[in-house]
Amino acid sequence: MTALAAEDITLLELVDRVLSKGVVLTGDITLSVADVDLVYVGLRVLLASAGTLDRLAEEASS
């Protein structure tokens, strides 16, 4: 078993775990990030960088 290593992880894996999982704490002492849909944000960033968002937009308008 290899040791845990953060270097080789793709942004997609980070979205799948760091942005999608873990304990979500809400309430009056946490700041606004708690209200942000991070999964949506992460996927949108990934799709935009893959050029997919443009393609999907083109398909939708044609």
Added chain:
Amino acid sequence: MIGAAAQTAWYVYGVVRVSDARVAGVDAVEHGALAALVERVSLDEFGEDVLPERLNDRQWLEEKARAHEGVLVRAAVAAPVVPLRFGTIVRERDDVASLLARNEEPFERTLALVDGRWELGVKGWQSEPAVEDAGGPASGGPASEGAASGRAYLEQRRAERRRADVAAGERATVAAAAHERLLARAVDGVVNRPQPRELTGRDDAMILNGAYLVERDDDALGREVDSLNLEYGSRGYSFELTGPWPPHNFVVGDDAA
């Protein structure tokens, strides 16, 4: 609130036992038996007014998400840790302590659950199904021309749809069977939504995106992945082990606050 000073807040990465407060090499706020792994961050980066824009910046997001994972990984190799979702931020240092106080019970339960264990991922893939020739196995008769071609076309479409349904059913069956076998080798396991091709950039379709909590000294899950590959490989399926990861998928009492 306007003011040049005190424009900072506290980013909370995760929670450990107070005896492990130093494992990740970051600042820690202690409360009772628990310690939060924290870092002072600038509201220029994480403030409510700038954050929406920052989150759209791939480079920023990747850097911060990687830093978040890095702290959790450093903690997880050495001690049980409760991973928090990316971007958990509180304004005052005292708020961190109240956050620990409020969630003491679920944090303790998660620490007990993940102690001596870690998370492994298993991805199942199906290679691009071979394209069958028109008039292949499902058409079952000599191709008819002329007047019959309309009906033949409809028949062919129906057969294609049947084949697609059968293929989807088989995929689901294989994914469910694989998960069940992997789960039998783990303390716990969850199935997450498979990542779409647009994001994986692979020709193969992801059919299983599982996460499993296993004892660190137990490699039974890895062996199960090997057997799955042996058994299903000839049918175009493959399985891949990832991790170990901090136990992102095995936190108790989500949304407790």
